[in-house]
Amino acid sequence: MPLLDLDPAVVATARRLAAKAAAPVVEIARSHTTVSVERATLRLAGITGADSTHRAGDVPWVNRVVDTVAEHCGLQDGVCGPVFHALAEHDLGSLTELAEATAAGQVTFRVPTGKDATRADKAARAAVAKGLRTVDRNRAQRDKLVAKLGDPPRRPWIYLIVATGDIDEDVVQAANAARAGADIIAVIRSTGQSLLDYVPEGATHHGFAGTYATQENFRIMRAAMDEVSREVGRYVRVTNYASGLCMPEIAVLAGLQRLDMMLNDSMYGILFRDINPIRTFVDQRFSRQVHARAGIIINTGEDNYLTTADAVDAAHTVTVSQLLNEHFAHEAGLPDELLGLGHAFEINPKVPESFRLELAHALLARELFPDAPLKWMPPTKHMTGDVFNGYLLDGFFNLAGALTGQSILLVGMMTEAVVTPFLSDRDLALANVRYVLDAAGGLAEDFRPAPDGLIVKRAHQVLGEAVDLLGRIVDDGLLTAIASGTFGLMKRPPDQGRGVAGVVAKADGYRNPATDLLDEGATK
């Protein structure tokens, strides 16, 4: 039941403005491709493995092939034509064989024409469709397991992070966390992976402050959590990060290995990793199409703005970003139930009435997006190393989450900003969540903020500021707004940033069977 009495006309205006602000960017995303979108397409078509003889270390075969195609004939027509034509021309059995031949310098790629083009198109579509059918089967398998084992018994779902750097240790910690009550396990990636323009291969054991996202690591974690799911009698979800320079490829690998949620923000890479804006928007559109197909819940990253900007002053930028993320997601085919929009408990606890302000912001998100599985992020900015105070703050964060009906609760650690959490920190943090949910899980039923009280007024104010800002973004253009530091105070011009060289404008003859199959919802 709505508590804030938001004016439906204002809400509609906000959505209309968000769509208008996003439209030129969607157009850019449709008219460009990137090296990572092309690599993701080939991964769906079945290419795996890496060139272990390369002097730069393991280079995935898919990178060798796409780089060589770009060199020989460019990517403006898509990688599939040249690749599947070469496959037929050289009479090779698999893409991996083609990759080996490419590395040996035996293949010259060119854009096929006439009958050759038709034949290559057909072969590419058949290969990519096979990959997508694996994604479809995984989705069906997830549904089956959820039906058999069940969803978590209550909302919010409890989301816990592991980050040891070693996938085998991650499995141990994740299993313990799930037994202690975690519903969702997220494996933090190694620092700096978002800036790698390739996806590492195989099981990895030496990450920095996290574990590399690789197809094999995904498989290991999902298999381990399937086992734990049977043990604890509920389906334990696995999360990773479809972000950074390889966003589309990681989305594909998640679909192929039945991951359940992926961090996937439309602007995070631009703002916090200085990745080129165009590259990010192109990559996120493709990755969201894949997530939609795979039934993967995306988690957006609005919480991050509040770690750099002030959580009261910048509250409306969170709302604006949520509305933009919603539009981009809908446009890419994601329904509301897969839209884990983010927000966070980051107001300075020294601000008077900070908890009431947090409730206002959290309720605003809840009522603007009633059907989205909102992701509620714990305090980080004002966690000081005073772990006792931090534990109290996390308790209030949990209470706000319960009271405002948040869907996914990322468990706050009292050691935030001190050390990577100890086993005991995680245990205490889960005890905190359990206590609050047991003690006040149903409090929402009795919670009726006064119609003219601070909470209601504050929510209206933030929505009003969000509409004003969206109006300015429509006038100036979203790319200009990003360039001038509107979000998270980061200034990111559209012609700069990492990965800009991997952005290519599509030619008229551009073909990509993955986008075709995703657009059509087809399986062949």
Add this chain to the structure above:
Amino acid sequence: MTTTRPAPADASASDTAATDTAATNTAATDTKRYVRPYGDTSGDGMVQTSFTLPVPHGPRAEGAALLLAAKMGMEPAMVVHSHAIGPDFTFFVVYGSVRHIIDLTEVEVVEREYPLLPPSEVNTVIKRALRRKMVVVGACIGTDAHTVGIDAILNIKGFAGEKGLEYYRELRVVNLGAQVSVPDLVKRARAEKADAVLVSQVVTQRDAHILNTQEMSAAFREAMGGRRPLLIAGGPRFDPRMAGDLGVDRVFSRGTTPGEVASYLVHAINQRKEQPA
């Protein structure tokens, strides 16, 4: 339920002697020289600690915890709480009295070598010393994306109730943000004619913060020699005594406020003027 309280520790003979000295010393100089942790009575030495042992919950685990506490110098110690974390681990909260005594004359810290100035005075000093705005370039270098620290110092919003350096009229602040490569930083510092470069490092895996900072200072030395800007490193895991090892002029650690950095900047600029490179 009653709360049990530990009896004050039986001080050993040598401890007693030390405490006597402390008392004399206190009387003589009016500052304490010898101190012990304070629970609720002077000299009780009471501390609390918590830890996890890879031992299943039970009497054996508690015994192990007490043994560890004794080895840590806590005697007598009390396990006031323990619970199982899964089948293989036990978590403990332990209170007890430590036998150690601290001689304050043995403490080594970097004392602030400059006076704290309010923003208006910082502005006046810069104006008088440079007759132009002072240029400060800031960045998180390497793969570090944690801009919280550098932003707290630079952004006008500031930290701990103090406005950031952007607020100072006589400072021109260029915040390059996260994950700036060292060559880019040197290039930008040169293009902006930076007087000072502030580098923030939060991630410390495999000593990344130390290696990155050393790489940065070496690059500036190589590119600009004695005409290099002031180099300042900051981050929660830095030790202010490491400035020499890192090749920088000053290191700021956890809890540093923008006002301290601004005051240091004018102090250092004045010093540079007095002894030109």
